[in-house]
Structure formats: C-alpha cells, structure tokens
Amino acid sequence: MRTVSNRHHRDPRRRIALADRYDVIVVGAGLAGTAASYLLAKAGLNVICIERGDEPGTKNVMGGVLYRQPTEKVIPGWWREAPVERPIVEERLWLITPDSLVQAGFKSLRYAEEPFNAFTVLRVKFDKWFADQATAAGALVITNTVVEDVIRENGRIVGVRTGREDGDVYANVVIAADGVNSLLSKKAGLHGELPPNRVALAVKEIVNLPREKIEDRFLLNANEGATIEIFGDSTIGMLGYGFIYTNRDSLSVGVGALLSDFIRKGVNPNDLMERFKTHPMIRRLLEGGESKEYMAHLIPEGGAAAMPPVSTDGMLVVGDAAGMSNAIYREGSNLALISAKLAAQAVMEAHEQGDYSVRTLSRYNALLDESFIMKDLHLYSRTSRFFQRNSEFLELYPEMLADAAHELLSVNSVPKQDKQRKIMRRLLARRRPWKLVRDAVGALRSLT
C-alpha cells in the first residue's frame, strides 16, 4: 500500500491546499456524488469530490421531479432549505395522436401539504445547494477539474488522474458518480461502450411563463405544481415520451427517445422538440412562453441487464454511471441518491475493517440487491425489452384508443351496441385477435 505523503500543491482557483491522499475520492458532484460525499464526510471520513463543471450542476439536466422520501434518506427535511420550484399535486398521463388526446391522472390535496411527495427542481440551483451541504459536512468539493483516468497499483484502483498539473489524487476507494457517460467506469475496464439502444437521448427547454398563467393553465392553487407525461405522437413512433413540468415561473418541456430510434428514423432532436411544442394538444399550454434555455442529455436504458459490475478492487459505481434509471416511472434521481447511500455504507464498513478489496466492497452489491433498486431494475429490463420489441404500442394503441373514444363519445343516434361492434371490427382490422391477446398478456407480464 502507498504511504501517506504530505506533498501538497496549491489549487490555482480556490486557493486551497490539495492534499494528494484522502479516504475517499468521489468523481462527480451530481446527485449521487454529492450524496455520497455528504454522508461519508458526515461520518468523519476524509472526502474529496471532484467535479468538471465550473460549479456543481452546470453540466446537469433533469426533467426536474425530485422525490421527497428518497432525498430525505440523505438529508432529512431537505425541502425546507433547498431551492425547490413547486410541490407536485397532480400527475397526468397523456396519450396523443395527431388530432386527439386520451388522458388519465391523479390529483390529491394530500400532496399539497407536508410531508409532500415530490417537487420540481432546477438542477443548476439544486446541485449547488446540495454541494454546499456536503462542504459544510466537511467534504472538499473541487470544481473545474476533469477526472481523466484511474490510477492502478498491483491491479487495484488506488486513485485518479485529473486534468490539473500534478493532478494525481490517491485514496482507499474511488466512487464513480460521473453520470450516464461514465468514461471512468470504462477506463476502469468495467464495461465497454454502450450500444445506441441502451441510452435515450432527451432534449429539454425552459419556457418562461408568468406564475398566474401557469396556475390558470394547469388548474393549480398558488405555488402548487403539476406534471404531464405525454406518450404517442409526441415521439412519432420512437420509444420514449415527452413531458411538461411546472416550475415557479417557467415550464420544463422535454422529449426523448432511444438513440437507436433517432438513428433508425433519421430524426433531429430539435425538430422533434419543435414538433412537440407546436402539437395541437400542447401548443396552448406553452403559448406566449419564452424559450430560455435548450439542453440535451442522455438517460441510461435497459435496466439491470445493461448494468456494468458496480464494484471492483478500490472502486464503486453509483447512479447513472451504473445505469440505474427507470424511465417509464420517471425515476433516476432516487436511484442515484439511494445507491450513493448504500455505497457510502459499504465504504464505512470497509473503512472500519481497513479492507477495501472487492470482497469487502461488494457489500454494496448485496445492499443493492436487498433494496428496491435491483428489484425494480430487473423488472425494468423486462419492461424495456418488451417495448423495444413491440414499438407499435407507442403508435398503434394510442390511435386505437382515441378511435374507440371518438366512436363512443360522438353522439350520433347510433345504438351503443352497434358502436361497440364497430370499434371491435376496426380494432381487429388493424390487429389480429391472437396478436391483441399476446400484446395484452405481454404488456402485463413486462410490467409486473
């Protein structure tokens, strides 16, 4: 093992001495990285968290729904202090066709009061606040610094090489929290490049609107928020969906789909966004709004089957870097935070035992397996495989549903039984009975 060195060098921007040895190096000050840094520093470990952005958050994009309960597993009562936009009181699900809309939703006044269920956030603001909490807990968060590689000694990872001069930093363990692109876990040899059907590409815009307009258009009381997830014509048959979430004075508007589908269909993401924003079912919600920022980001896809090994000698992988995302349930932030918490727990145990081999660190794998994370991600593997194989779900079924609703709800002096027969005939003309049954069973099995 390498002995502790007292060599220091000056950080040119922050004017802080950067020791070259820590208990833990965390790469990335996103949700997972900051959570791990906060918890480990609080437990008394010597932690450095290295972020490539000029501030924590400025590289990060999220639709914006952050869940109250999982975030409390890191900082109880966080939402009283943190910069949140609006608590979510209503969630809507839309299926759209070029000229119709079928919708479902849930609204509850219980969500408008403590303890709340979820809040919209803007990551640039939130991540900065979150990193400040880690700093206050004793972690050293440094920005403007890219981690370029891992450093190995005798086969195990003992530190990282950064883009700074004299930028080698050593620790007992490295936590890779570097997000979906995770070049670090690739450098560590944990996996190769992701194939294009294992990531979704999403674009997002901030559309400014006055508060009262937002509250009127979304039927909200002052300061309450709503979400809409929009499937069907929003992605012109690609596997993905669009969303609109309410912030205080703006809407987060986004649309995303598998990268492989963008390639297959030859679709440009900005064209898709423009088409989404001007869709007849959506345009009026955004009318008069001013587009303030345009962003793009990847989302890991494929669930457990697509994950790299999450522990190795001297390193753990958390959050998006480990492929933890459950897009149909709009979950990612919670998986990042909870996986970071479990990784921190495994590191604390390794620290107590003074043993950072994969044998001890793989306690993290066991903790993940026991938690909802791996259970949900195994299920999500099935779900995403099913929908990738049956992409007609995203085009055909919304259309058939809208068609049926149109038939039933059009008052035209036709007896209801005739209408039902007509709907069935039209359905069967587009899909054979055994196919319909197979679709229904398949979809149910993939979701449960």
Add this chain to the structure above:
Amino acid sequence: MASTETTFNLRAPAHGARVEEKLYNVRFKTDEDQSHLIVLDPQMCARCTDKPCTIFCPVNVYTWELKDQRISVGYEKCVECGACRIGCPYFNIEWRYPKGGFGVQYKNG
C-alpha cells in the same frame, strides 16, 4: 453520394425555431485552443452512407462539407450529451470532456 439533407420529413412546423437561435441563450466557455471532439478518419465519413451524426446531434455540431468531402466539427456549440460517441456506427469520433470548467454552462438544468 449521400446528401446533407435530413431524411426526416416533419409533418409539423414551418415556423419551428432553429437550434442556432436557441443557442443564443445557452452559456458556453469555449476552449479556443483545442476541440474536445475529433473525427478520426475522414475517409470513413465519406463512406458512411447516412452520416447519422449530422442528424441526431441535438445542436448540429457536425455538418457534411460537400465540396471538401469531409465532416466539419463545430465543437464550440457541443452540449456534451455524449450521443455522437455512442451513435457513430464506426466509432469514428474521439470524444473527450472539454477541459475542466470549459464547455457548456447551463443556467437552469
């Protein structure tokens, strides 16, 4: 020879905002010295029929220069999503992060 036109025929908007306009609102700190994106083999691009990077890049960093028969790389507008690294069918793009503190600096996220 493949053309630079996107094959995607939008049923919608004639008045859609171009990404170049949207980028006026996005903050960047550009590394004037070097590109973090490098096309490795220009010959490969000439042979690449669909040139998907010119279509799926959300900010149109890549354009096919018909005259010079090569891809030009407007790295200064890259928002670092990573799609081209994964989506180039020939792994012909060497993809790095910009130097620490450089590149896109979102204001909202």
